[in-house]
Structure formats: C-alpha cells, structure tokens
Amino acid sequence: MKRATLDEADFVIVGTGAGGATAARVLAAAGHSVVMLEEGARLNTSERPRDAGGALAQAMRDGGSQVAFGSAPMPLLQGRCVGGSTAINSGIIWRMPDDVVEDWTSRFGLGHLVDPAVTDPIYDRIEEELEVTPTGDEVLGGNAKAMARGAEALGLPGAPMRRNAGRCRGSGECLQGCPGERRQSMDVSYIPRALADGARLHTHARVERVLVERGRAVGVRGRRLDASTGRSRATFEVRARRGVVLAAGVVHTPLILLRSHVAGPVGLHFQCHPGAAMLGRFDTPIRMSFGATQGYEVPMRERGYKLESLSLPPEMLAARIPGTGAEWQERIAALDHYAQWAAQSRFEAQGRVRLGFGGTPWVNYEPTEHDIAKLKEGLVLLARMMFEAGAREVYPGIGHVPEVLHGPDDVRLLEAAATTRPDLHLMASHLFGTARAGVDASDSVVGPNLEAHGMRGLFVMDASIFPTNLGVNPQHSIMAVVWRAATELAAEDAGRVARAG
Secondary structure, three states: OOEEEEEEEEEEEEOOOHHHHHHHHHHHHOOOOEEEEOOOEOOOHHHOOOOHHHHHHHHEHHHHOOEEEOOOOEEEOOEOEOOHHHHOOOOEOOOOOHHHHHHHHHHHOOHHHHOHHHHHHHHHHHHHHOOOEEOOHHHOHHHHHHHHHHHHHOOOOOEEOEEOOOOOOOOOOOOOOOOOOOOOOOOOOHHHHHHHOOOEEEOOEEEEEEEEEOOEEEEEEEEEEOOOOOOEEEEEEEEEEEEEEEOOOOOHHHHHHHHOOOOOOOOOOEEEOOEEEEEEEEOOOOOOOOOOOOOEEEEEOOOOEEEEEOOOOHHHHHOOOOOOHHHHHHHHOOHHHEEEEEEEEOOOOOEEEEEOHHHOEEEEOOOOHHHHHHHHHHHHHHHHHHHHOOEEEEEOOOOOOOOOEOOHHHHHHHHHOOOOHHHOOOEEOOEEOOOOEOOOOOOOOEOOOOEEOOOEOEEEOOHHHOOOOOOOOOHHHHHHHHHHHHHHHHHHHHHHHHHHO
C-alpha cells in the first residue's frame, strides 16, 4: 500500500474533541502551524439525519456499539467525527471540583497544572467564548421541570444545568446535532477558529502510531479511510517539526501509545461514570420533544452520584417502555406523557484498555459491589422523585425488580432488591485515565506538562491524562487543563525558536 507524506506542521494534533480542538485553538492563535487529524467526518449539522439512530450511527464510535467487557457488557459512548463527543453531547459545563484539584495536587504533583489561580481565568475565557449560561426556564421543557418539582419536594439541591448553549431554542436534538448550531461544540466553535488562524484539518485519517527519531516524536503514521465504506485506501505520514499532540480519546489514545512502544502504565487505570436511567408516566403531558436534551440536575457529590434529566427522541423512548400486546400499545399511545431521568455515579473501579484482535480496542471493566450499591441509591432516589413530581407509574428497568412501580410504597421493592451488576443496564460517556499524568514516571505516562515520560515532543491532551475521574461532566475540565498546557507549550516553543535564532 502506497505511503505518502500528507502534510507537515509545527504541531500535529490527533483528534478534534474537547482536548484536540482546544490545543489547536491555542497553538494556532499563538502563531504555530497546526495540522489536525480526525478519523471521522466533518459533518454538516443541517444535513445530519434527524432520527437518532441514523445520526448516532454517523457520528458515534462504532455506531454506539463500543463496549467495555465484564460480568455484563457496558456501552462506551464516544463521538467519531470532527468535534468528537462534544458534537453529540448535551453541552453540560462543570468546572473541576475543589476536592479533585486538591487530590491531584497532593497525590500526583499536578498543582502547577490545575492551580485555580491560573485555571479560573481560563474557565472564565472559555465560558465567554462558548456562551456558557444556565439553561433558561423558557427552554427547560417538561422533562426538566418535572425533575425540578421532584427535587424541590424532597429538599434536594437541584438546579438548571450550565451549558455551552446560551442561544438554545429547546429543540431537544443535541444528540443529532444542534439544528441551528447554537450549542458551541468544538465542530462549530474552536475548530473553525483554529482554521481561521491558519490550522489545517484532514478528516478520515486514522492515526496508528507515532513516528520517533532519536527519542523524539517527529510525526504520525496512519491510514486514509474511504468516506463511504470506512475501508483503508492508503497509508500516510504527517511530520511534526515541534511536537505531536495525542487527543484521540481515553480508548484510542492508549492504543496509539501502545503501538508506539511508549513506556509506563499505558491503558491502565481506566475509569468512568457509569449511569442508568428510568422512566416515569405522568397524567399530564411531559412533551419530551421540547426543551433542552438535558436541562436540570441534582448533584449529590458527597454521596458519589449525580441525577440528570435526559430527554430521548420517540424511537429511543419507545424501546424503553415495558409490557407486551395491548398493554404495551396503550402505553405507547401515551408517549408524550413520559419523563426520563438518569443517575450517573463516580465509580471507584478501575479497568484496562489494551490492543485486541486486529489492533482493535479491548476494554475490561468490572464495577465493585460498593459502586453498584452507590448507583442503586441514586436510582432509588430517582424513583422517589418521580412519584413526588406526580408520576402515576415508574419503570425502573432493573433486573429482579417489578417492571412497573405503581406508587411510592412500591419503591421499597427496588430498595430491598439484591441488585448485582447484570441487573443494571449501564452505559458510560465520561471516560478517564488510560495515560495518566503525574510526577512519578513509574506510575504515570505523562508529566505535569503533559509530555510523555521518556519521549520528547509527544504530548497527550485529552481525558486520558486524568489520574482520577471527577464525579461531574468532564469536557470543561479537559478544555481548561489542555488550554493551560498548550499555552505553556506554545510559549516554551516560541522561546526555544527565539533562542535558536
């Protein structure tokens, strides 16, 4: 297969999600030449399918079928397109919690990277550029408002979500791509900004390994993919004069590192925020089709979980409704009367990502008993909130629990059930830790400046470097940490060039 040099730049960035796009935005703005490589397509939002199945098959890794293996498989949802997961998520914004900052500083020596004196102004700037604001009452929608009623009735600390969608119209189509591009995902914000500053973008370019000469990263090698079939067309190389930035995501960044023989605990310490959802049926219409896809949340970080409203398009909602025959038909006829809320938990379990058959990822992950008990506590609370908000029925979707809870007293059946991992339908979209940062080279892959231990010029700038999970939505923390590291990299490289001149 013919190999060609596709491009050359000061910095080559692999991946265009929250990490890669932010690195490109900072480095290009500083005057460096930048090439961005994306395995997926650059999707025109107006041309994306409006049905969820078609949209997610087009934009999501393996069409949403990527899983972690354990006692039961768990889907791992990641974007595979320009913008990465930011192009398919709900735009939820959380700054890194103080306890995480303290932990990373004391245990991993990352105080320089996450020092609030430096990161707070970065958060401020990102929030201004990406139009971050609390979800307005006019676009909360019935799903989120019902959750607010349940939280208020139980005295819980709920609030509208802060999102990078200040001009949201409440179309409820975040998963399919915001119709008016009002959500400031990377594909409509920092990628275009980097391109305007001179960066270049190559799509359908799957990077497989880093090129190394004399202990320094000098480029990447990969395969061009056919846009229609996804099959390899030719191999390519892109040369990097100053450095290579890997931001291919928590599953695929470690695969590139492993193929490139980077030392350290590559692929270890995989962590995530698994979540499960339940439905409630209300006598009055909820009309999930209107409102922010996710608009309201109840953060319970001291308990280890967070509760969120999560609207679904009708074809996905219908698949979650229990029953058969006439009973199911009667429930389907009331499709506008359902609310769906999810519990997402900060699990303590750690797994592993490794190279599987044919170089594909193999992810192993098994939650602990404590993890399951913690998530179950959140699900019990969701059921109580549903009934407090006025639900007539609640569908927990949990093994060894009745399909339908008919009133508040039935919640005890969920509470008393001996729930194990296979009883829960879990999925995870917040992934962390497979190339973690730290000062100790024996227990981390990159240093506090995000450069790989033992390989000059190779940087990792995505959630792979997070030494722990956060307990909150991570995209804002990814962007702030990468902005910090990329700013220092740009300044350091400029200084080195000036000294050489």
